[in-house]
Amino acid sequence: MNQRIFFGVLLFIILGWIIAIGYAGSQQLDKPVFLDHYIDEYQQDEIQVQFYYITNKRDQKAVNYIMLDDIPGYVDHYYDPMMEEIPYEQRFGHHEVRSIYATLDLRGLDPIDEKMVFDKMRVHFSDGQFETVDVGEIIIHPAVYNEKKYLSQDVTAAGADWAGYILNAEEDFSIESLMPHIPVDESAHLKAQVLNPEESIHESRFFKLMEDEAQNSQGIGYKDVNYPIVLNEEDKLAVSFINEGNYKYVLKSWVRVEGKDTDGLDVSFPTYLSQIPQLEKEDLEAIIEQKREGQ
Numbered sequence: 001m002n003q004r005i006f007f008g009v010l011l012f013i014i015l016g017w018i019i020a021i022g023y024a025g026s027q028q029l030d031k032p033v034f035l036d037h038y039i040d041e042y043q044q045d046e047i048q049v050q051f052y053y054i055t056n057k058r059d060q061k062a063v064n065y066i067m068l069d070d071i072p073g074y075v076d077h078y079y080d081p082m083m084e085e086i087p088y089e090q091r092f093g094h095h096e097v098r099s100i101y102a103t104l105d106l107r108g109l110d111p112i113d114e115k116m117v118f119d120k121m122r123v124h125f126s127d128g129q130f131e132t133v134d135v136g137e138i139i140i141h142p143a144v145y146n147e148k149k150y151l152s153q154d155v156t157a158a159g160a161d162w163a164g165y166i167l168n169a170e171e172d173f174s175i176e177s178l179m180p181h182i183p184v185d186e187s188a189h190l191k192a193q194v195l196n197p198e199e200s201i202h203e204s205r206f207f208k209l210m211e212d213e214a215q216n217s218q219g220i221g222y223k224d225v226n227y228p229i230v231l232n233e234e235d236k237l238a239v240s241f242i243n244e245g246n247y248k249y250v251l252k253s254w255v256r257v258e259g260k261d262t263d264g265l266d267v268s269f270p271t272y273l274s275q276i277p278q279l280e281k282e283d284l285e286a287i288i289e290q291k292r293e294g295q
Contacts, residue, residue, distance in 0.1 A: 028056050028094065029054070029055060029056050029095070029288070031131050031133075032053045032054065032055040032059070032061075032123070032131070032133070033053060033054045033055070033133075033287065033288050033291045034051060034052070034053040034054075034121075034123075034133045034134065034135050034291075035051075035052045035053065035054070035097075035136070035248070035249060035250055035277075035287060036134075036135070036136035036137075036248075036249040036250070037051060037052075037135050037136040037137070037138065037249060037250040037251075037252070038136055038137050038182060038183060038249055038250070038251050038252075038253060039136075039137070039138045039139065039250075039251075039252045039253065040139045040141070040181040040252070040253035040254060041138075041139065041140050041141070041252075042140070042141045042142070042143055042144055042270075043106060043109070043111065043112055043140055043141065043142055043143040044106065044143060045105075045106060045107050046103050046104065046105060046106065046107075047103070047104040047106065047140075048101070048102075048103055048104075049073065049101075049102050049103075049104060049138075049252065050099055050100070050101050050102075050250070050252070050276075051066070051099065051100050051102065051121075051135065051250070052089065052097060052098070052099045052250055052276075053097070053098055053099075053100075053133075054095050054096070054097055054098075054284055054287065054288060055095065055096060055098060056094060056095060056096075057091065057093075057094055057095060057096050059086075059096075060086070060127075061125040061126050061127050061129075062086050062125065062126040063075055063100045063123055063124070063125060063126075064124045064125060064126055065102070065124050066100075066102055066121050066122065066123050066124065067121065067122040067124070068104065068118045068121055068138065069118065070108075071104055071105065071106060071109065072104070072105050073102040073103065073104045073105070073121075074102060074103050074105065075100050075101065075102050076100075076101040076102065076103065077101070086098065090278075090279060092279075092280075092281040092284055093281065095284055095288075097279060097284070106140075111142070111143060112140070112142050112143075113142060114142065115139055115140060115141045115142070116139070116140045117137065117138070117139050118135075118137075118138040118139075118140075119134060119135065119136065119137055119138075120132055120133065120134055120135065121133055121135045121138075134291065136249060136250075137183070139181075148171070148267075148269070149170050149269070150169065150170055150171050150173050150257070150259075150261075150267060150269060151167045151168065151169060151170065151237070151257065151269070151271055152167065152168045152170055153165055153166070153167055153168075153271060153272060154166045154167065154168050154236065156272065156274075163240065163241050163273060163274055163275050164238070164239070164240035164241075165238070165239050165240070165271070165272070166236055166237070166238050167236065167237045167238075167239065167271065168234065168235075168236055168237075169231040169232065169233055169234060169235045169236070169237065170233065171233055171261065171262075172231065172232050172233055172261070172262045173231060173259050173260060173261045173262065173267050174228040174229060174230045174231065174259050174260050175227065175228060175229040175231070175237075175257055175258070175259040176227050176228050176258050176259045176260065177223075177227060177257075177258040177259075178192065178194075178222055178225065178239070178255050178256070178257060178258075179255065179256040179258065180222065180241065180253065180254075180255045180256075180273055181253040181254045181255070181256065181270075181273070182251065182253060182273075192220060192221070192222035192225055192239065192240065192241055192242070193220075193239070193240045193242070194225050194226075194229065194237070194238070194239050222241065228259065228260075239255075241255075241273065248277045248279060248283050248286075248287065249277065250275070250276055250277065251273065251274055251275040251276075252274050253273045253274070254270035254271065254272060254273055255270065255271050255272075255273045256268065256269075256270055257269055257270070257271055
């Protein structure tokens with residue numbers, strides 16, 4: 001091979017290698033980026049939560065524990081990066097989406113009279129470092145005691161933009177409204193599909209139906225459901241919520257059920273509502289950029 005051509009090819013390879021290293025370095029995060037979470041809970045001794053964050057694929061730090069002001073959160077499983085690989089939920093290029101399960105310990109907290117709201121959290125890592133991160137909005141309401149149970153959740157399932165439930169009536173009562181606890185400006189994008197007891201179907205068919213309807217943007221505004229929904233004891237009610245706005249935040253909240261019992265007295269209680277987003281590479285890039293701009 002001509003010596004000039006040889007060195008030209010070699011120089012081209014070296015330049016390409018340098019550019020690739022520079023690009024990879026530019027994509028590395030200085031610190032993990034937490035997704036926005038909307039967590040709405042009631043005060044109790046312990047609260048189970050799951051947090052999602054984006055970090056570098058080669059990041060060897062595990063999360064040891066978290067702090068919401070003075071409220072500790074203990075990670076359910078501690079990963080030793082020297083002994084095992086830290087699992088991930090999704091992987092895109094240089095980045096991974098990871099999650100942690102943690103138990104918030106509220107036993108040292110006096111009973112509260114009004115809700116507490118947190119938008120930041122201190123995260124302690126296995127290398128001894130910690131970061132104060134933006135996590136969206138975490139709300140803890142005063143405890144609710146001796147609340148009578150009118151509905152129990154038999155089955156729960158969720159997709160990227162929908163959540164579905166089959167509920168079992170423990171008493172005779174009627175539902176006059178379903179009020180989800182979600183950010184106010186996003187409620188217009190939330191649609192509902194409610195199957196009355198006589199329409200209820202096998203759970204496997206129900207969740208397939210809910211997923212199909214979510215993909216086709218079916219359902220109606222949750223305020224426009226045909227109320228009241230009259231339930232007798234042991235009736236089953238199938239409900240799903242479809243997120244048309246396709247927001248990329250983690251939701252762990254409640255739907256407030258309002259209604260009347262057989263004596264005409266008001267009934268009000270929560271039932272569980274959750275959503276875990278399924279992200280694409282473009283979503284990760286947008287979240288990272290948004291968090292950087294907010295710093």
